[in-house]
Amino acid sequence: VFSLQGAMDRDVDLPVFCRVCEARHGGICGALGADQLARLGRGIGRREVAPGTPLVPAHAAVEGYAIIRSGVVKLTKLLSDGRQQIVGLQFAPDFLGRPFSDCSAVGAEAASAVRLCTLPRSTLESMVREFPALQHRLYRQALRELDEARDWMMTLGQKSAGEKVASFLLLLSRHIDPLTGGHSLRFDIPLTRSNIADFLGLTIETVSRHISSLRKLKVIDVERNRYITIVDLPALLDAAGS
């Protein structure tokens, strides 16, 4: 009771939008106290962008950073001949951007509608220098992203097309909030088939074929090409090859 009371007292000093923020206690914001958040809050901007909006062009100068409040952001790499690979998906409350580097190695684009808190480069970098706990959170997120990238390397390098598609559906089910009123394993795919293909290193036709196959086997259910229900989770886990 005591500590809860204390926490509530301190929260009175928070910026208004932090108090109602979905990501208040997760991500890097969770490392900060009320006064630090208040300081961070002075430089902050809030954006809401439509699907497809480019957020960070690849190899562009780093202008600022952002924290994802809701939605899905895809990180992309482009080959000179136009081939594209999606190298990561980021969800709330992930930190977006590349600290301590003058240019980003990947491009970032809103996959769904995305709400962001943006902050200028100078604000973040000075606070990182001042508060080691903030850098610690950034480090932890980088390590987590590294684990995810390596997991996906396993999928890209070793798995068959069917296993890739199943792995992708499981990945989404772990990150996307289930749709309200529905089954807990029912969610909205935030990516087009083309995005999925770029993520899996397949073609849209192959992705479509394997999704259809899973549907026919009653492992998943698909409504209007976007709303997925996992009907038989054990079978899907099996299809993903663990």
Added chain:
Amino acid sequence: VFSLQGAMDRDVDLPVFCRVCEARHGGICGALGADQLARLGRGIGRREVAPGTPLVPAHAAVEGYAIIRSGVVKLTKLLSDGRQQIVGLQFAPDFLGRPFSDCSAVGAEAASAVRLCTLPRSTLESMVREFPALQHRLYRQALRELDEARDWMMTLGQKSAGEKVASFLLLLSRHIDPLTGGHSLRFDIPLTRSNIADFLGLTIETVSRHISSLRKLKVIDVERNRYITIVDLPALLDAAGS
């Protein structure tokens, strides 16, 4: 002249083996002053292991960390049915291990003969807490590994077998010291064909075929299956698909 003199004075206090260490100024050690290195040095051990030696079993409890002084270490992930993917290669003076986690998500194994400095978990973690510059170096390495992992995801997901093999040779040429007395683009492959195949998501036969093909096209030269000379770098760059 002044600063050089100063640096030499301070270096007198270094642990003996740090003074002659190839990695003294790179990696995380470069962030530390003489007295900090001396303290780190008290807990340190030096190992020299043969190719194939397991260094960190996957999913094992984290016992300690290491710094690579020379050689190549491969990071591996295993699928339940035995398929293996090499998710990263590490070279001197990389830091090896997974801070702030109870178990490593990947296995590590010496690919060539490897010389290491090992340090216990407690030493590193207490020093990280004390010296933010140390954590900063660790963070930078994690970001660099993340960039490399994402580069490789592009290769695994989008490139053809021939492009993968060429990309791999270029990757090695950037990291392996050239053999003494030879052409500057001549080096010793520290991996077997089986390792290369696991890294590229191919079979050993396919790897072998494409290496032979590059040899017949006079793009590279191969002696005794291990010693590679890049004869025509522009052609190799072209074969890698940028």
Added chain:
DNA sequence: CGAACCTTTGATGGCACTCAATACAGGTGG
């Protein structure tokens, strides 16, 4: 309703995998 876009389904072909056999390198013992 109609148009544009995305997705699904079908037919075909090529690249990489599989299986199999040979060639080579390094190490050991005669």
Added chain:
DNA sequence: CCACCTGTATTGAGTGCCATCAAAGGTTCG
């Protein structure tokens, strides 16, 4: 030093999976 042996690498033939090309079916806008 050479014959032998083991593990690794190369080369060949055949198959299968996924990409490609093509067309039809759905979905979501104005």
